[in-house]
Amino acid sequence: MKISYYPGCTLKTKAKNLEDSALASLAALGIEVEELERWNCCGAVFSLADDDLIHQVAPVRDLIRARDAGADKLVTLCSQCYNVLARANKLMREEEEKRETINLFMDEEVDYHGEVQVVHFLDLLRETIGWDALREQVKVPLEGLKVAPFYGCTLLRPAEVAVGGGDRGAPHVLQDFLSALGATPVRFSAAEECCGAYEVLINPVEGMRRAGSVLAAAGESHADAIVLSCPLCEYNLGRKQGDIRAQVSGIPDIPVFYFTQLLAIALGLDASAGRFELNMASARKLLQDKKFVEAPATQV
Amino acid sequence: MPNVQKETEADLIPIFIMGKRYLVPESLTIMKAIEYAGYQFIRGCGCRGGICGACSTVYRKAGDYKIYSGLACQTVVEPNMYLTQIPFFPALRREYDYETMEPVAESIYQLYPELFRCVACNACTKICPMDVQVLDYISALKRGDLEAATRISFDCIQCGLCASRCMGELPQYHIAQLARRLHGGKLAPRAEHLRQVVESIAAGKFADVMEELKALPVDELRKLYTERELEPAMSDEQWRPSNNAGL
Amino acid sequence: MSITILLRALDRAMQERVAEISGQNVYKCMQCGTCSSVCPMSGDMEITPRQAMLLIQHGLVDPVLSSRTPWLCASCHTCQVRCPRGIEVTRVMEALRQIVLRENRDMVNPREIPAESIAEMPQIALVAGFRKLTS
Structure with a gap:
């Protein structure tokens, strides 16, 4: 195949x-x-x-x-x-x-x-490897890392294209994935909400408020990080996070990862595979603090 | 010469220029056929060699829904073709300061954000008289690949037909030109042999020859020029001039 | 919200246009309000999704078209997933946008977006935005 x-x-x-x-x-x-x-x-x-x-x-x-x-x-x-x-x-x-x-x-x-x-x-991971087999491949279990799984809209809606192969009720494919890596998925009330999408082009204030409420919910879930799979969500929740914090109160400083970045680290790949320099600065620091990756040699 | 005319009439074919029917000799290019029909080119005609992009022409054939295109100076007429020239199509070119520009895709996005209105309908590629894969270079730019856009758009002659057909209202050829300028001038490796030649010229390699030429009377200079040895059109890489004084 | 409906204000043609573009039967809506309660942007809408459905049912499309509602909708599809009547409300919102855009009206001008924003945004923000907001 x-x-x-x-x-x-x-x-x-x-x-x-x-x-x-x-x-x-x-x-x-x-x-x-x-x-x-x-x-x-x-x-x-x-x-x-x-x-x-x-x-x-x-x-x-x-x-x-x-x-x-x-x-x-x-x-x-x-x-x-x-x-x-x-x-x-x-x-x-x-x-x-x-x-x-x-x-x-x-x-x-x-x-x-x-x-x-x-x-x-x-779904490719779930179907071709499966979560149990993935767990066996993990070299650096992400123990103690509390992660808020953010699906956003397009992984789940409409139902006929939802990932997870017929999850009924609450989706759990991201949670299953995180558990296989040894991380702890937290209960996250905004997991299936909209990040504000392309509102930035026409309703930037309302869009920012939308992203802010997702970030606030992540804060309430006591997660160390948010994990997602969409570059538009990453832009609204990650790259713009500092701007949102400056405008809206109660927004936590929380790193945002692509789910594949955590996968690469858990599989024991070199930190360079994660390209963390493209994330917000707090992302790599969190992984270093948790001893999942080493600090770059140049850093004191 | 009525006899001659009668002989050639057998080879005349009908074409429709801007809706009007004309009989033209079948072996002519569209450009020569238009002139044969009595039109005179003031614009819409440039090099007559298939490279300047001034004479782009669109046509249809009887009983065929497709739109065809070609350069009038290169395309031979066919019976019952319906044609018109589109020597120019409005497409705004942005002004920019090349010197200070970063050779990254974002520089292009900032000047031509409408790039992201492309719907991949492929009408641009279908109309291109140079067979450039226009959609492919627009797709390459949307993903930030200046090298691919440069390579794919290399044969573009800036005729503008792509822009005339674009659903997203993009000025494709201006966007590609900017990509080639950024890639060619700021990213592509410099040609080492060219640098060496330029250096040797700056160091005075041809100084003596130039002085000799400058000292010649105009008549002799003209003679030298008109009798200069030309490289044959089909010569290979091994060709050298018989007299290489000064080289 | 109280609505005064004048018979002469009913615009059947516009109502049919919404139905044609969206492929949805707005009369299936029973006004339960689930869409408005789950819509992440309804707090910012002067006409909520439920109210929009009611107005369209009554042939009053113009007030919805002149509101910000279709342009605040981020096409998150939550309303249609939750609708107990199976109405794809997201498609109704798309129809409203299309009615405006097809008059060759743009809601954003790509060339007026600040250069620094364009440099910072991911390409999908611009592609998605232009698809939804330009003609």
């Missing part, structure tokens, strides 16, 4: 820490994936208008690239990309009339019928 890998634009720049830590972890786990040789931006948000098919073309074109590369599965890391690709794939499988229109429009490509399966990295 061949697994193609769709990175998504942000993973090649600002979220390189998400990509590098994931690929290093996969290599350590012996799971082979191959990055698509040719791919385009998926569009980041799934088009919800029933009569608008042009915005489905971008993800479908990527699915065609995966099919043409001989892939059975297409794995993604970014929650947004996952959501868009998985829903576009579902549309191409199930909605015959729309499928025909899209295929007719893309007359320079061979017709697509949903041949590829889209999976998120979390």
